Amino acid sequence: MKWKGRRQSDNVEDRRGMSSGGKTVVGGGIIGIIILLINVFGGENAQMLTPVLEQMNQGQSAPTEQRDLTAKELEEQAFVETVLADNEDVWTKIFNENNLNYKKPNIVLFIGGVETGCGNATSDSGPFYCPADQKVYMDLAFFEELKTRFGAKGGDFATAYVIAHEIGHHVQTLLGTSSKMRQLQQGKSKAEANKLSVALELQADFYAGVWTHYNQKMNDILEDGDLEEALSAAHAVGDDAIQSKMQGHIVPESFTHGTSEQRKYWFMKGYKTGDIKQGNTFDEIR
Template sequence: MKWEGRRQSKNVEDRRGMGTGGKVVAGGGLIGIILLLINLFGGEGAQNLTPILEQLQQQQATEAPAEPLSPEDEKMGRFVSTVLADTEDVWHKIFRENGMTYKEPGMVLFRSSVQSACGGATSASGPFYCPADQKIYMDLDFFDELQTRFGAKGGDYAIAYVIAHEVGHHVQTLLGTSRKVRQLQQNMNKTDANKLSVSLELQADFYAGLWTHYNSKYLDEGDIEEALSAAQAVGDDAIQKKMQGHVVPDSFTHGTSEQRAKWFGKGFKTGDIKQGDTFAALN
């Protein structure tokens, strides 16, 4: 991706030099046990804690010693800031064309663990979006694991795809889609609720592809293949086969490798936000 020397977002908070997520919290403060299979690239299913509870948790925290960032860390910070800036430009345009106003999300870079308005999380949860504070949380070491553990191709556009996917969850929050899904899930059995989660995640993949369509002037050769490889590597079927040796379709929450690549590709090819009704498509 052609990114060096371009605008960087002002909405990035870098906590990587602050030790464990910027805070060391007494007693833990995690949102229970968050399985990677369920929470990878998502976070929509995590329970939202109130700002008051978050404040109480933070009152128990102590500052960790600052740690200097390496040149490689600093370069990665500039890259993700540039990608976030690109998503801001594209979504401002799309919202404006549809008579709406886009509100930019924040991004928090961390190491090991982090506190958000949705509670605490560790790197094992993968990148996630918290609708309570409208921020994306990312431990950038995750992308090494994406290659070594899940077999995705290397390259910067795999990272760009993940950021664009999480921004897709922010778009769903702004449009009210996430709220409607959570309301419907309250009256459903687990299998049907999971199907709605799959539709929500596939729509975020579609939005990532849609952003790529509008941002294609910055693509390098092989970028689309990198994004598709990342999407396929984190399909529910691929992860379950790798982690437990068999597949349980009723437990899917993010979609298969084929579905994730398909919806990213549809967003990229059509460039039309109206083509992203993943809920009707899976009924």
Template sequence: MKWLGSRESDNVEDRRTLSGGKVAVGGGIIGIIILLLNVFGGENAQLVTPVLEQMQGTQSAQTESGIPLTKEEEELGHFVKSILAKNEDTWGKIFAENNKEYINPKLVLFRDGVQTACGGASSASGPFYCPEDQKVYMDLGFFEELKSKFGAKGGDFAIAYVIAHEIGHHVQNLLGTSDKMRQAQEGKSEAQANKLSVALELQADFYAGVWAHNNKQYIEEGDIDEALSAANAVGDDAIQSKMQGQVVPDSFTHGTSEQRMYWFKKGYETGDIKQGNTFDEIR
């Protein structure tokens, strides 16, 4: 992706030299459970963290870890700032065109663990959005996991796609979609509530595609394939098949690989936010 020399956002909090946000005990199955429930979603963070806080030790403050950033990590930080800036520009423009005000979120880079307004989280959570503080949280080590454990292609546009997906959750929060979804889940069976969660996630994928559509001037050959590979790798069916050897559709919370790729492509090809009503189409 072409990004060098472009504007970088001031809304990135780089906490990668800090530690102590979450002290994981045991790792293993806890990390797997979080990964299955919360592979870059955001809203599930509020459901998972109360359980984790009973199973893991929590520290209220972060301290300097003494581990400096490598040159590669510093460059990744600049890349993230550039992608966030492009999201700010895109959504600021789209909101203005629809007579709405876009409020820029913050993006927090962390390593190992972090404290958020939605509770504590470990790096195993994957990237997520916390609506309580309107911040996206990312441990960039997740992308190595995406390649090594789930077979996604490498490349910077996979990171761009995930950032755009999480910003999609922020857009949903600003538009009130997330609150409406949670209200609609009340009184529903688990399977019905999960379908609504899937619709919210697929819409965030669609919004990521809309963002990509509006930034075609920065996209290079192979970038969209990287995004689709990441979307394919984190489909509920792909994760469940790899991690537990069977697929349970009623437990899906994020959508299948095919659905995630479809909605990202639809957003990318149309660029029209009015065509992203996943809630009607997922029923």
């Protein structure tokens, strides 16, 4: 991905130089949480994670220590700041075109554990968006886990896709889609509620594709292999791929994020059309 030399957002909180601060969540690593919830980068499902995190949150407070970020961490920070700036520019443009105002979210980078408006969390939960404070939380170690344990190709555009997916959940919060989905889930069976969750997640993938479409036109960001990196990440975090890998069989009614093919389809639909109006996944799940 071509990203250097462009505007960087001021809305990234890099807490990686802070350690041992606040409470931490006792957990068994990303695999343990995935087995429990069959959930990778939580998006709006941070709402689902909150009660689990609260139950597990039995850590102890400790004094905060600070250190200087390494050269690699500073490079990662600059990349995230640039990708977030690109998201800000694209979604401000789209919202303005539809006579709406775009409120910019923050991204919080952390290592190990973090306090959020949705409760305390660790890197076990993967990147997620918290609607309570309208922030995206990411431990960048997740992307190595995504590559080594789940077979994604990796690469900077895989990271950009995940960021854009989480910003897609912010867009859903601003448009009221998320709150409407939660209302529709009330009184539904677990399987029916899960279908609505899948629709929300696939729409966030669609919005990530729309962002890619606009950003390519505005900044010519794509290099050879970038789309393949995004599609590989989307495939790796499909519910069917995760369940097959982690438990050896697939339970479709328990899906919360969509299959690998669905995630790839909706990302590419967003990328090819660039039309936010074509992302009604609630009526058109493929």
